Amino acid sequence: xxxxxxxxxxxxxxxxxxxERINNTVEKxxxxxIVGASGCGKTxxxxxxxxxxxxxxxxxxxxxxxxxxxxxxxRGIVFQRYSVFPHMTxxxxxxxxxxxxxxxxxxxxxxxxxxxxxxxxxxMIEAVGLTPAINKYPHELSGGMQQRxxxxxxxxxxxxxxxxxxxxxxxxxxxxxDMHQLVLDLWRRYKLTIFMITHDLKEAFYLGTRLWVFDKxxxxxxxxxxxxxxITYDMPVGSVDEKASAKIxxxxxxxxxxxxxxxxSGVTP
Amino acid sequence: MKKLINQQPTxxxxxxxxxxxxxxxxxxxIGASNARLAENPNDKLLPALGSFVEAMDRLAFEPSKRxxxxxxWQDTVSSLERLGIGVGVSALIALIFGVVNGTIxxxxxxxxxxxxxxxxxPPMAILPVxxxxxxxxxxxxxxxxxxxxTPFLIRDMQQRVLEIPSEQLIKAQxxxxxxxxxxxxxxxxxxxxRLIASVRLSLGAAWLFLIAAEAIASxxxxxxxxxxxxxxLSMDVILPYVLWITLLAFAVDFALRKLSLWLYPWFHDQTxxxx
Numbered sequence: 001x002x003x004x005x006x007x008x009x010x011x012x013x014x015x016x017x018x019x020e021r022i023n024n025t026v027e028k029x030x031x032x033x034i035v036g037a038s039g040c041g042k043t044x045x046x047x048x049x050x051x052x053x054x055x056x057x058x059x060x061x062x063x064x065x066x067x068x069x070x071x072x073x074x075r076g077i078v079f080q081r082y083s084v085f086p087h088m089t090x091x092x093x094x095x096x097x098x099x100x101x102x103x104x105x106x107x108x109x110x111x112x113x114x115x116x117x118x119x120x121x122x123x124m125i126e127a128v129g130l131t132p133a134i135n136k137y138p139h140e141l142s143g144g145m146q147q148r149x150x151x152x153x154x155x156x157x158x159x160x161x162x163x164x165x166x167x168x169x170x171x172x173x174x175x176x177x178d179m180h181q182l183v184l185d186l187w188r189r190y191k192l193t194i195f196m197i198t199h200d201l202k203e204a205f206y207l208g209t210r211l212w213v214f215d216k217x218x219x220x221x222x223x224x225x226x227x228x229x230x231i232t233y234d235m236p237v238g239s240v241d242e243k244a245s246a247k248i249x250x251x252x253x254x255x256x257x258x259x260x261x262x263x264x265s266g267v268t269p
Numbered sequence: 270m271k272k273l274i275n276q277q278p279t280x281x282x283x284x285x286x287x288x289x290x291x292x293x294x295x296x297x298x299i300g301a302s303n304a305r306l307a308e309n310p311n312d313k314l315l316p317a318l319g320s321f322v323e324a325m326d327r328l329a330f331e332p333s334k335r336x337x338x339x340x341x342w343q344d345t346v347s348s349l350e351r352l353g354i355g356v357g358v359s360a361l362i363a364l365i366f367g368v369v370n371g372t373i374x375x376x377x378x379x380x381x382x383x384x385x386x387x388x389x390x391p392p393m394a395i396l397p398v399x400x401x402x403x404x405x406x407x408x409x410x411x412x413x414x415x416x417x418x419t420p421f422l423i424r425d426m427q428q429r430v431l432e433i434p435s436e437q438l439i440k441a442q443x444x445x446x447x448x449x450x451x452x453x454x455x456x457x458x459x460x461x462x463r464l465i466a467s468v469r470l471s472l473g474a475a476w477l478f479l480i481a482a483e484a485i486a487s488x489x490x491x492x493x494x495x496x497x498x499x500x501x502l503s504m505d506v507i508l509p510y511v512l513w514i515t516l517l518a519f520a521v522d523f524a525l526r527k528l529s530l531w532l533y534p535w536f537h538d539q540t541x542x543x544x
Contacts, residue, residue: 052439071442082434085441087458087535096454097444107450139539150440157444 001064003028003193004161009058010228011044018044020228022058024212031187031194031208033237035201035248040214040229042197046165049195050075062161073101076159080166083150084138090149091134094121097157121156127189128152128182144175148182155190162187164196168203176200180207201249208237215251313502324505340494344510348479348491349517351407355414356475360468362419364460367426371433372448372456381427388420392478400486410482417478418471422464429463430456462533469525476518 002025009022018041026032036042047053048060051071060067068074077083084093098117099107109117125131128148138146147167154162164183168176180203187194187208198204204211213233220226233248278286302315329341366384370377396413403409433456441451483492491514498506530537 050439050443071439073443073445075443077440077443079436079440082436083440085437085455085459086539087533096441099454100441100444100446100450104447104450107446107454137535137538139535153440154443159443 002026003030003063005059005061005064007059007061009048009055009060011041011048011053012056012228016225017228019214019230021230024231024234026193028193029191030210031192031237032196032210032212033204033208034195034197034212034214035199035204036214036229037251040216042214042229043165045214046163046195046197049161050077050163073097073157074159075161075163076154076157077163077165078147078150078154078167080169084146084153086138089135089137090125090130090141091118091121093138093149094124094152094156097153121152124152124156127155127186142175144171144179147171147179151182151186155186155192158190160193162192162194164194166197166199169199176203183207201245205237205245211235211237213248213251313504316505316508320505321509324503325509328506340489343489344491344494345513345517347487347489348483351410351483351490352414352475352479352521355411355479356418356468356472358411359415359419359422359471359475360464362415363422363426363467364457364464366423367464368430368452368456368460370423370427371430371460372452377427384420384423384427387416388424390416392417393481396482396485405486410479410487413482414475414478418474421471421474422467425467426460426464429460429467433459462529462536465525465529465533469522472518472522476514480514 004026006022006024006026009019010017011019022045034042034045044053048055049067051068054069062074071077085096088096095109095114095117098120099109102113102117103109122131122134125134128151130145130148130152133141133145138149141149150167167183168179171179183194183196184207186192194208196208198207211233212231214229215232216227216229217232218227232251233244235244298315299318302317305312305315306317325341329339332338333340366380370380370384392413395416396409399409399412399416403412437455438451441455446454479490480492480495483490484496487493491510495507495510
């Protein structure tokens with residue numbers, strides 16, 4: 001049995017089919033980058049992995065157990081924005097997970113327990129290179145630093161699965177390259193299983209171990225919602241040759257031009 | 270020559286520009302007062318500035334012949350006490366209900382329509398009910414303030430909680446938080462500065478309800494005094510009292526603003542209009 005099994009998963013909103021017949025397996029340590037046109041359901045798919053949405057049909061299992069239907073500590077998440085707490089400093093943001101875990105009522109630690117949690121947090125902050133900024137609030141950090149913080153915050157929980165929803169979409173290209181290096185390092189060091197949505201094809205071809213392309217392989221022009229998207233390409237990263245890459249690019253652009261696509265899933269453009 | 274919208278006064282000039290209207294008002298008043306007093310030295314409508322000093326001196330620094338109290342300070346303490354308790358209780362209720370309403374959909378579905386309905390009842394219209402139910406003592410005045418501003422505060426708090434990005438709530442869950450922990454560590458600290466901001470906005474209404482309640486049934490208080498001396502056309506007392514109330518309102522607002530800046534620097538740095 002594989003680590004994550006996705007068995008015949010569908011997602012429908014009324015008679016709009018967003019995703020259909022998704023079947024796949026994921027091994028521990030896979031780093032999957034997901035690309036797809038706007039509104040093709042890749043964010044919906046991520047939400048199902050996260051637990052904020054359930055599949056309409058089918059089942060997703062992790063380690064042979066059905067996925068919990070609400071977000072929990074099993075899966076870490078980094079969103080494009082808003083995933084750090086603005087009222088806490090960098091250090092407080094990272095320590096928070098330990099406080100949630102060890103102090104169920106007050107959610108605050110004191111004395112030696114606090115010291116231990118702070119030390120652990122400092123190691124994590126060091127790993128993402130934010131040590132000089134531990135006492136700053138998120139609004140004092142640049143976009144890249146905020147995303148580093150969000151990653152450190154998620155990783156201190158040692159999630160089995162890390163979900164990244166266009167984490168670098170709002171960053172400058174130069175900073176993006178740094179962040180890629182960081183994510184690759186952390187992925188190796190903590191043996192994470194990562195799903196990352198991206199809009200940047202270069203990023204998708206370069207990062208991780210597998211590339212998934214979400215696309216509709218059947219389109220009914222009279223009823224654009226009748227068929228959902230599927231995983232049309234699933235290939236190991238590195239093996240994407242010119243021909244395949246051109247084909248993927250073409251399929252994505254085609255979809256983007258096709259703007260009558262209903263944005264049912266609230267997918268970010 | 271720059272366009273008008275791009276011309277900024279320098280700091281001292283800005284101060285001067287701000288003070289000028291007050292001076293003009295003062296001079297207009299003195300002129301009008303002098304004109305009336307020249308015609309009739311016993312005119313009570315626009316007393317000379319000296320009469321204000323005299324009246325305030327009598328009320329603030331001489332014990333009352335009847336009760337032995339310093340009337341002005343007694344009025345101030347009574348009014349501030351009522352206002353403080355009324356607004357404090359309202360803020361506390363609003364914080365609890367607003368946060369719970371905002372975070373827990375089942376509670377919101379249950380209570381939100383009721384709170385909206387209550388907020389539409391004009392508080393002054395039920396003042397007689399309060400007097401009947403709570404008597405003419407302190408309680409009914411405090412309850413009037415609370416009824417007047419709490420529904421607004423609750424609705425505002427609920428809205429502020431709902432404005433917290435869902436990403437944060439999801440993130441907290443992935444960090445292992447339960448509902449209670451999300452409330453105490455994520456929601457509550459973030460709505461506190463917003464509560465202070467809404468309290469500041471509701472202070473005007475709170476003063477209105479306070480003075481109304483004092484005017485109708487009370488034995489002391491700033492509002493009571495104003496309405497009492499109205500019978501004798503004592504503008505020499507009314508106008509300084511109004512000035513004093515304005516000053517107090519400003520001081521309370523200023524103190525709340527400073528408190529918020531001091532306690533929640535992260536809030537004011539990221540929202541320029543939050544100052």
